[in-house]
Each structure stands twice: as C-alpha cells, then as structure tokens.
Amino acid sequence: MTATPNTVDELIDRGYEHGFITDIESDTFPPGLNEDVIRALSAKKNEPEWMLEWRLKAYRHWLTLEQPSWAHLNYPPIDYQSISYYSAPKKAGDGPQSLDEVDPELIDTYNKLGIPLEEQMALAGVAVDAVFDSVSVATTFREKLSEAGVIFCSMSEAVQDYPELVRQYLGSVVPHTDNFFACMNAAVFSDGTFVYIPKGVRCPMELSTYFRINEANTGQFERTLVVAEEASYVSYLEGCTAPMRDENQLHAAVVELVAMDDAKIKYSTVQNWYPGNAEGKGGIYNFVTKRGDCRGERSHISWTQVETGSAITWKYPSCILRGDDSTGEFYSVAVARGRQQADTGTKMIHLGRNTKSTIVSKGISAGHGQNAYRGLVRMTPKAENARNHTQCDSLLIGDTSGAHTYPYIEVRNPTAKMEHEATTSKISEDQLFYCRQRGLTEEDAVSMIVNGFCKEVFNELPMEFAVEAQKLLNVTLEGAVG
Amino acid sequence: MLSIKNLHVSIEDKPILNGLNLEIGTGEVHAIMGPNGSGKSTLSYVLSGREGYEVTEGQILYEGEDLLELETEERAHKGIFLAMQYPVELPGVNNMVFLKESLNAIRRARGEEELDSVKFMQLVKEKAKMVKLDEKLLKRSVNAGFSGGEKKRNEILQMALLEPKLALLDETDSGLDIDALRIVAEGVNALRSPERSVVLVTHYQRLLDYIQPDHVHVLSEGRIVRSGGKELAHELEEKGYSWLKEGAAA
Ligand SMILES: Nc1ncnc2c1ncn2[C@@H]1O[C@H](COP(=O)(O)OP(=O)(O)OP(=O)(O)O)[C@@H](O)[C@H]1O
Ligand SMILES: [Mg+2]
Numbered sequence: 001m002t003a004t005p006n007t008v009d010e011l012i013d014r015g016y017e018h019g020f021i022t023d024i025e026s027d028t029f030p031p032g033l034n035e036d037v038i039r040a041l042s043a044k045k046n047e048p049e050w051m052l053e054w055r056l057k058a059y060r061h062w063l064t065l066e067q068p069s070w071a072h073l074n075y076p077p078i079d080y081q082s083i084s085y086y087s088a089p090k091k092a093g094d095g096p097q098s099l100d101e102v103d104p105e106l107i108d109t110y111n112k113l114g115i116p117l118e119e120q121m122a123l124a125g126v127a128v129d130a131v132f133d134s135v136s137v138a139t140t141f142r143e144k145l146s147e148a149g150v151i152f153c154s155m156s157e158a159v160q161d162y163p164e165l166v167r168q169y170l171g172s173v174v175p176h177t178d179n180f181f182a183c184m185n186a187a188v189f190s191d192g193t194f195v196y197i198p199k200g201v202r203c204p205m206e207l208s209t210y211f212r213i214n215e216a217n218t219g220q221f222e223r224t225l226v227v228a229e230e231a232s233y234v235s236y237l238e239g240c241t242a243p244m245r246d247e248n249q250l251h252a253a254v255v256e257l258v259a260m261d262d263a264k265i266k267y268s269t270v271q272n273w274y275p276g277n278a279e280g281k282g283g284i285y286n287f288v289t290k291r292g293d294c295r296g297e298r299s300h301i302s303w304t305q306v307e308t309g310s311a312i313t314w315k316y317p318s319c320i321l322r323g324d325d326s327t328g329e330f331y332s333v334a335v336a337r338g339r340q341q342a343d344t345g346t347k348m349i350h351l352g353r354n355t356k357s358t359i360v361s362k363g364i365s366a367g368h369g370q371n372a373y374r375g376l377v378r379m380t381p382k383a384e385n386a387r388n389h390t391q392c393d394s395l396l397i398g399d400t401s402g403a404h405t406y407p408y409i410e411v412r413n414p415t416a417k418m419e420h421e422a423t424t425s426k427i428s429e430d431q432l433f434y435c436r437q438r439g440l441t442e443e444d445a446v447s448m449i450v451n452g453f454c455k456e457v458f459n460e461l462p463m464e465f466a467v468e469a470q471k472l473l474n475v476t477l478e479g480a481v482g
Numbered sequence: 483m484l485s486i487k488n489l490h491v492s493i494e495d496k497p498i499l500n501g502l503n504l505e506i507g508t509g510e511v512h513a514i515m516g517p518n519g520s521g522k523s524t525l526s527y528v529l530s531g532r533e534g535y536e537v538t539e540g541q542i543l544y545e546g547e548d549l550l551e552l553e554t555e556e557r558a559h560k561g562i563f564l565a566m567q568y569p570v571e572l573p574g575v576n577n578m579v580f581l582k583e584s585l586n587a588i589r590r591a592r593g594e595e596e597l598d599s600v601k602f603m604q605l606v607k608e609k610a611k612m613v614k615l616d617e618k619l620l621k622r623s624v625n626a627g628f629s630g631g632e633k634k635r636n637e638i639l640q641m642a643l644l645e646p647k648l649a650l651l652d653e654t655d656s657g658l659d660i661d662a663l664r665i666v667a668e669g670v671n672a673l674r675s676p677e678r679s680v681v682l683v684t685h686y687q688r689l690l691d692y693i694q695p696d697h698v699h700v701l702s703e704g705r706i707v708r709s710g711g712k713e714l715a716h717e718l719e720e721k722g723y724s725w726l727k728e729g730a731a732a
Contacts, residue, residue: 425573428570429533429534430570431570431571431572433532433533433554433570434566434569434570434572435572435580435584436531436553436554436555436558437530437531437532437554437555437557437558437563437564437566438558438580438584438587438588438640438644439555439558439559439584439585439587439588439591439644440555440583440584440587441555441587442555444583444587448572448575448579448580448583449572449574449575451574452572452573452574452575452576452579452623453573453574455574
C-alpha cells in the first residue's frame with residue numbers, strides 16, 4: 001500500500017497526539033544512555049511509577065548483556081552512547097530542505113510507486129507546510145472501532161488510559177530479559193501501538209497504522225502490543241511500501257501478540273525502510289523482536305511479512321503454541337539486493353498438544369545481497385501430535401548474491417511430525433532468454449518469475465496489500481539482472 | 483523474408499558456424515537436417531537473439547532489416563518465434579499468465595490493443611483444443627514437471643497463439659509419439675500461409691511426411707552442404723550423412 005493521505009498526516013500532524021502538544025516545541029535529549037535519561041524520558045511521557053520501574057529494571061539488565069554476534073550479518077559496532085533517546089517530533093528545518101537534497105534513487109522509487117509529490121516530501125523527511133484534511137476520516141474510523149469495543153491507540157495513550165491492561169500484558173510475551181535489542185527497547189521505547197479486541201468481537205476493519213492519526217514518529221524504539229480475547233479476530237497491517245527515510249539508523253522494535261481461546265490474529269508487515277545508497281551508506285539497521293503467544297486453546301496467530309528495505313534486517317517473528325490445538329503460521333518474503341543483508345526467519349515453539357505450525361519462507365538475493373533464513377522448530381515433551389511443515393526457498397539473481405539456510409530442529413516428543421523442504425534456484429540465462437523470445441523484456445521476465453516464486457506468501461496478504469507488495473517487489477528488483 | 487549471407491558464429495571463441503548461406507522466401511517451409519553438433523540449434527539461437535553467440539562475419543536480413551541489430555524481444559515482437567529443442571521450465575509462473583503476458587507484450591509492441599482476460603481465455607482455449615493440449619496444463623507452472631511431449635506441445639500452443647511470421651522449430655518432433663507428431667504437424671500446417679515462413683530443424687523424415695517442405699538443407703560442420711527438394715530428405719533417410727561429408731571434403 002502506498003502512503004495514503006492519512007500517512008502524511010501521521011507524519012506532519014503531530015499536534016493531534018494528545019498529551020504531546022506541549023512537548024512539540026521541546027528539545028531533543030543529548031546523546032547518551034543512563035538511568036537519568038530513562039527517568040527523564042518517562043517523566044516527559046508522564047508515565048506512572050510502575051512504568052518507570054519497568055524501564056529501569058530492563059535497563060539494569062541490559063547493562064549485563066552483549067550485542068549478539070551470531071546472525072549472518074556484517075555491520076560496524078553501534079555506539080549506544082551516541083544515540084539520543086528522546087527526540088521531539090521533527091520541525092521544519094530539521095530534515096532536508098527540499099527533495100533536491102534527498103538521494104535521487106529514493107525519489108526515483110517514489111515516482112515508480114506513483115507517490116504524489118507532497119507525500120514524497122513527507123516520507124523523505126522534508127518539512128512540509130501543507131495541511132491535509134483527513135481528521136474526519138480518522139474520526140469516523142475511531143467511532144466505528146469504539147462501537148465494537150476495540151481499543152486502537154498509541155502505546156503512550158494506552159499507558160495513561162488503560163494502565164491495567166498494559167500492565168497485565170506488556171512484556172508478557174517478550175520479557176525484557178529476552179534478548180539484547182528487546183531489552184534495550186523495554187528500557188527506552190518511544191511509543192508504539194496498542195490494540196485490544198474484546199471477547200467475541202470480530203474487528204470490523206483491518207487495522208492499519210496508516211489510519212492512526214497519532215502514529216507519527218513512533219521512532220526507533222517502537223513497541224506494539226496486540227491482545228485478542230476469547231473468540232475474537234483481528235487483522236493488523238503494519239508498514240508502508242514507500243521507502244521511509246529516517247535520521248535514526250538503529251531501529252529496535254518489539255511486537256507482542258496475545259491470542260486467547262479461539263482467537264485469531266493476523267499480522268501483516270510490509271517493511272521498506274531505506275536500504276542505503278549503492279554502497280549501503282545511510283541504510284536502516286532493523287533489529288526487531290516479534291512474538292505471538294497462542295495462549296488459549298485453538299488460538300491462531302499468523303505472521304506474514306514482505307521485507308524489502310533496510311540495510312540490515314534481523315527479525316524472527318515467532319509463535320509460542322501454548323494452548324492445545326493452537327496454530328502458528330509464518331509466511332515471509334525477504335529481499336536482499338545491493339549491499340543489503342537480511343537475517344530473518346521464525347521460531348515455532350510447540351508446547352501444547354495437537355499444535356500445528358506452517359513456515360513458508362521465500363528469500364530473494366540479488367546484486368551483493370545476502371539473505372539468511374534462520375528458523376527454529378521446537379517440539380517439547382508435552383506437545384503430543386504436534387506438526388510442522390517448513391518450506392524454505394531461495395532465489396538467486398546474478399552471481400554475486402548469497403542465500404544461507406539455518407534450520408534448527410528440536411524434537412522431544414516421539415509423536416511429533418515434521419516436514420522440511422528447502423530449495424535454492426537461480427533465475428537462469430535460459431529462463432530469461434525463453435521469456436524474451438516470447439516478447440517479454442528482461443525486467444518483465446524477472447518480475448514474473450519473482451512473483452511466481454512469492455505467490456504463496458502474497459496470497460496470505462490482504463488483497464490490496466498484496467497488489468502493492470507485488471509492485472514494490474518489481475520496483476525493488478528493477479535492474480537486478482544484467 | 484530471411485536472408486543469411488556468409489554467417490560465421492563463435493561460442494567462446496570456438497567457431498561453430500562457418501560461412502552459412504540461406505535464403506528463405508515468404509510463405510516457404512524449409513527443413514534443416516544434419517548430424518548432431520553440426521550447428522542447427524546454434525543457427526536458431528542466433529536468429530532468435532540468444533546472448534553468448536558472437537557473429538564474427540556475415541549478415542542476416544529479416545524483412546530487409548539488419549536482424550543482428552535487434553534485441554531478442556524486439557525480434558519476437560517482429561514475428562520471430564523459436565520452439566526450443568529443450569523448452570525451459572519456469573517454476574511458479576502460471577502457464578496461462580505467461581501466455582497472456584507474452585501475447586500482450588507482442589501486441590503492445592505492435593501498437594495493437596491488449597486482449598482482456600475474457601477474450602484471452604476464449605482464444606487460448608480454442609488454440610489448446612487445436613493442439614489437443616490438456617487444459618490442466620494451462621493452470622500449471624510453465625513446463626514445470628511437464629513430460630517431454632507435453633513441453634513440445636506447449637511450444638506449439640504458444641506458436642499457434644502468437645502466430646509468428648517466421649517460426650523456427652528446433653527438433654519439435656523429437657520425443658513425440660505418433661499422435662503428438664501429427665498434432666504438431668497440423669499446428670504448423672495451420673500456420674502455413676503466403677505471409678509466413680517456417681524453418682523445421684529435424685532428424686527425421688517422418689515429420690516431413692506430414693509437413694511437406696519446399697526446401698531441404700543439410701547442415702554439416704557449420705555450413706549448408708547440400709540443398710534440395712523434399713526428396714533429399716528421403717535420400718538422407720536411406721544413406722545417412724557420411725556420403726555428403728565425403729562429398730564436401732572432395
Ligand atoms: N555454450 C556452448 N559452449 C561451447 N560449445 C557449444 C555451446 N553450445 C553449443 N556448442 C557446440 O556447438 C556445436 C553445435 O551445437 P548445436 O547445438 O548447434 O548442434 P545441433 O546441430 O543442434 O546438434 P543436435 O542435432 O545434437 O541438436 C556443438 O559442437 C556444441 O558442442
Ligand atoms: Mg540441436
């Protein structure tokens with residue numbers, strides 16, 4: 001999905017975020033991280049005492065951790081003391097002054113995706129004065145949701161307005177002790193999204209961050225929490241096909257999903273952060289912890305992701321299949337081209353009986369791109385009759401790209417059934433010739449082959465998203481061959 | 483339609499075609515026969531514009547135009563079609579989608595209107611019936627897991643759909659059962675018209691019983707060493723190629 005006018009609002013119209021208006025003109029914290037910084041951050045956000053304590057506990061734990069080095073990634077060490085951990089939304093004059101100052105390749109991509117000029121400016125971080133009228137859209141949207149009893153708001157708001165819910169679920173899926181980046185996020189998370197679907201409610205629309213007027217600048221340490229009560233359903237769309245530029249190079253988000261008995265959560269992501277210029281400079285490092293807890297019986301969590309952006313992606317949306325008869329799914333397309341590096345995959349932890357998981361991973365590498373699939377399937381002793389099907393396909397374009405597969409399988413129950421299929425293929429000169437002989441250009445041929453390769457994953461995306469994802473992939477891979 | 487003069491072609495500096503001359507008139511059907519490795523497929527690849535074939539000497543005119551100046555897809559747009567000796571598999575690419583994209587790419591290039599899905603479906607079903615291709619194959623990935631004969635038939639379906647001006651069939655008859663052979667022949671005969679030309683590369687006289695060629699050529703060591711009428715094919719069937727080689731050497 002390209003940016004809708006609403007996105008632009010999200011990026012510009014920060015004033016609507018309640019409780020934030022007075023802070024808008026305020027400064028940015030000086031770089032550095034210590035307990036005082038966290039206290040100040042918490043105070044800025046007017047957080048209750050328990051929230052501050054939660055952050056501090058995480059921070060103290062973080063000090064004992066080391067940055068993981070096991071992923072198949074190459075990047076210079078990050079200086080965490082050089083980052084500013086609170087930054088008021090950008091004002092005019094902060095970012096590039098005009099589109100002339102923005103990487104021309106980025107502009108080119110915007111044009112190919114058909115994004116209007118004003119939105120391009122907003123996406124690229126150029127200060128824009130124009131006022132867009134989408135307040136009414138957002139309002140109708142909110143009304144409809146609240147009629148259904150659905151809560152959909154920023155994490156900051158949720159901490160103020162629904163403290164009990166937040167306190168009950170925050171960190172219950174991804175505890176601060178989980179990993180280096182998740183721990184850091186717990187200490188310094190800037191904002192994010194909170195979704196709560198009450199018992200028996202089918203969320204009346206797809207929830208998308210675009211429609212959230214107060215979504216603006218959730219920043220580099222985003223935190224999302226989705227709770228689906230008994231027999232409820234929600235489909236959540238995250239991201240944007242338009243490449244987003246950001247001053248902040250390091251992004252360490254956390255997403256937690258909780259599904260109770262018979263609940264289903266469908267979480268779809270299209271990630272297209274700025275991958276950097278041709279040498280990979282300026283690209284985003286995207287270190288994300290995403291985990292769903294199938295806490296209830298017959299609960300169902302499905303992750304679908306299309307990852308085309310970022311200089312570095314480190315991301316393993318996972319499912320804990322705790323409830324009996326629960327189901328976890330992971331459908332992924334990850335593209336690494338130019339100097340991009342992607343290390344992504346999933347973890348399926350089977351705890352309950354008759355739990356089922358499906359993994360479909362499609363990795364595409366072009367140019368000097370390096371794509372790694374890393375997946376864990378764990379069948380614990382209590383997981384009677386657990387089943388997993390994993391399909392892991394890699395597609396190489398050109399001779400300098402790489403694909404790597406690291407499946408980890410642990411089976412501690414003899415009744416468990418596992419199937420694993422893996423293929424690596426290359427777009428061959430034969431195939432391109434064949435297509436061109438039938439009148440297609442090389443680019444058409446590549447996109448046709450790539451889309452065919454990704455079909456199973458695109459089929460899982462909501463219709464509109466799927467079309468956009470397909471378009472995005474074509475633009476991303478343009479000129480990848482030859 | 484096609485005029486090849488003194489064509490020399492190398493692959494990785496190894497000469498494969500050594501001064502090949504061939505004139506193909508509009509509306510004509512030519513058969514090219516010759517021993518394995520003599521350069522028949524090489525010729526069809528050079529004509530259709532495959533990369534990696536270096537023309538070191540000579541000239542090819544297609545409808546009066548320098549063919550070698552054209553990109554592979556431009557040649558396809560201008561009506562050159564190659565039914566490949568080994569049709570390529572495109573896993574994940576739906577056969578129907580492929581056919582539609584291909585047809586519409588060619589129509590677009592010619593400034594014709596693209597066919598919508600309904601019209602396209604009608605057309606493709608009609609053609610599939612003509613070449614007796616199981617409709618199930620239309621729903622599968624292009625050639626992926628197709629039997630040898632199914633792949634060849636799929637090539638003929640594409641040819642029937644794209645209606646090329648110059649069709650090059652590289653051993654389309656190899657590996658076909660008798661029924662399929664007849665179908666391929668019918669496909670070619672249906673295409674036959676005063677505006678179209680066909681080049682059949684084949685090892686077998688059998689195909690030529692169904693498709694009566696106007697001319698038969700023998701390609702050996704990168705050169706046409708003998709040309710004649712359809713009776714030449716019979717002669718080759720009886721005597722093989724050695725007598726020609728000796729003749730060429732003498
Ligand atoms: N890519 C290549 N690299 C090196 N040599 C090649 C290559 N392609 C073809 N050749 C050689 O060129 C010669 C002609 O090959 P070609 O495929 O044109 O023969 P052909 O007449 O079609 O044979 P067949 O009847 O077996 O199909 C052969 O000696 C072959 O080994
Ligand atoms: Mg051959």
